[in-house]
Amino acid sequence: MRKMVRIALEGITKRFGDFTALRSITLKINDKEFMALLGPSGSGKSTLLYTIAGIYRPTEGRIYFDGKDITDIPPKDRNVGLVFQNWALYPHMKVFDNIAFPLELRKVPKQDIEAKVREVSQMLHIEDLLDRYPWQLSGGQQQRVAIARALVKEPDVLLLDEPLSNLDALLRIEVRAELKRLQKELGITAVYVTHDQAEALAMADRIAVIRAGKILQVGTPDEVYYRPKYRFVGGFLGNPPMNFVDAEVENGYLNVYGSRIQIPAQYRALIEKLGVREILLGFRPHDAEVVRGAAEGLAGEVYSFEPLGREQIVTISVNGAFVKVFAPEGEHFSFGERVTVKLREDRIVLFDRKTEKALEFLP
Ligand SMILES: Nc1ncnc2c1ncn2[C@@H]1O[C@H](COP(=O)(O)OP(=O)(O)OP(=O)(O)O)[C@@H](O)[C@H]1O
Numbered sequence: 001m002r003k004m005v006r007i008a009l010e011g012i013t014k015r016f017g018d019f020t021a022l023r024s025i026t027l028k029i030n031d032k033e034f035m036a037l038l039g040p041s042g043s044g045k046s047t048l049l050y051t052i053a054g055i056y057r058p059t060e061g062r063i064y065f066d067g068k069d070i071t072d073i074p075p076k077d078r079n080v081g082l083v084f085q086n087w088a089l090y091p092h093m094k095v096f097d098n099i100a101f102p103l104e105l106r107k108v109p110k111q112d113i114e115a116k117v118r119e120v121s122q123m124l125h126i127e128d129l130l131d132r133y134p135w136q137l138s139g140g141q142q143q144r145v146a147i148a149r150a151l152v153k154e155p156d157v158l159l160l161d162e163p164l165s166n167l168d169a170l171l172r173i174e175v176r177a178e179l180k181r182l183q184k185e186l187g188i189t190a191v192y193v194t195h196d197q198a199e200a201l202a203m204a205d206r207i208a209v210i211r212a213g214k215i216l217q218v219g220t221p222d223e224v225y226y227r228p229k230y231r232f233v234g235g236f237l238g239n240p241p242m243n244f245v246d247a248e249v250e251n252g253y254l255n256v257y258g259s260r261i262q263i264p265a266q267y268r269a270l271i272e273k274l275g276v277r278e279i280l281l282g283f284r285p286h287d288a289e290v291v292r293g294a295a296e297g298l299a300g301e302v303y304s305f306e307p308l309g310r311e312q313i314v315t316i317s318v319n320g321a322f323v324k325v326f327a328p329e330g331e332h333f334s335f336g337e338r339v340t341v342k343l344r345e346d347r348i349v350l351f352d353r354k355t356e357k358a359l360e361f362l363p
């Protein structure tokens, strides 16, 4: 039985000289959980991962594995498996020796090494490649070897830094499903760094969204997708991302560039209570439809439309603000046509325009 491993980060700050890369990060990762660290380039994802690995020492804050403070324990004694973006296999070693290397460092007996390498290779479907050199492998195969090398020492925690970003789009989608399954089969706590929102949504149990060294929101894929805490989160997740339009609270309605729509039922009491007037209205492209004729919604005109096979993305100018809405395949649109964007009320998310924070999360 694998032992349990919970990770707790408490008030982690990391400075490089006078630059602050991480700002007081507190995060708990459960045993056997798949946690994605998602954020744009330069947001501090890798820095946080390497801090968990022990490669970086936090300037402030403590790290706990299963309640034990490991902040001062060197990386080699933390028993973590690390997979990097560029897999960095040893070029002069065959696949077998690449995978065996961490065990040789530990002076594991030869027979045991042999058995362990075979076992992990079977798991990753690379047992036929053990006799090749890294340059004789495809990118996807090299990536599996790198994961095998990280897993062979049976780490307590698996840390992955954009491990799929060197693969082509199709292979990424294939490997991400396999990796997700493997993580659950092994029951190993995993932290996965990515800037790809689709990857985070597809793979993670929970996602921590990071921007400029701060965690903005931690939640299940559903929570961060449908109930973003900040405009940034709504705008970072989804393809196309969440739409935003300015709205004013007026006489119990929302005025959106001259279109009058009902305040969504779930927000009526809250708006009353908070007394906010300047709102940012967010909705996802599949939580709206393009209709013609009289209907409550945002009046606008068709700016463009892009067929995508099963559906199409219609871009609509709502008084100069562009929003994107999915429409069924085959529906015909013409440029400049007057339409109404009808919103699915229960999926609307309202933000305070000044702080860009969702109303439900306002203090
Ligand atoms: N060793 C270092 N010395 C100084 N600054 C650093 C160092 N490592 C990282 N930084 C800075 O810290 C910030 C966060 O870097 P980090 O590598 O963690 O970003 P990231 O989210 O992983 O980005 P990417 O998606 O591009 O890999 C960046 O502004 C980076 O320039």
Ligand SMILES: [Mg+2]
Pocket (backbone or CB within 6 Å): 045, 046, 047, 161
């Ligand atoms: Mg990085």
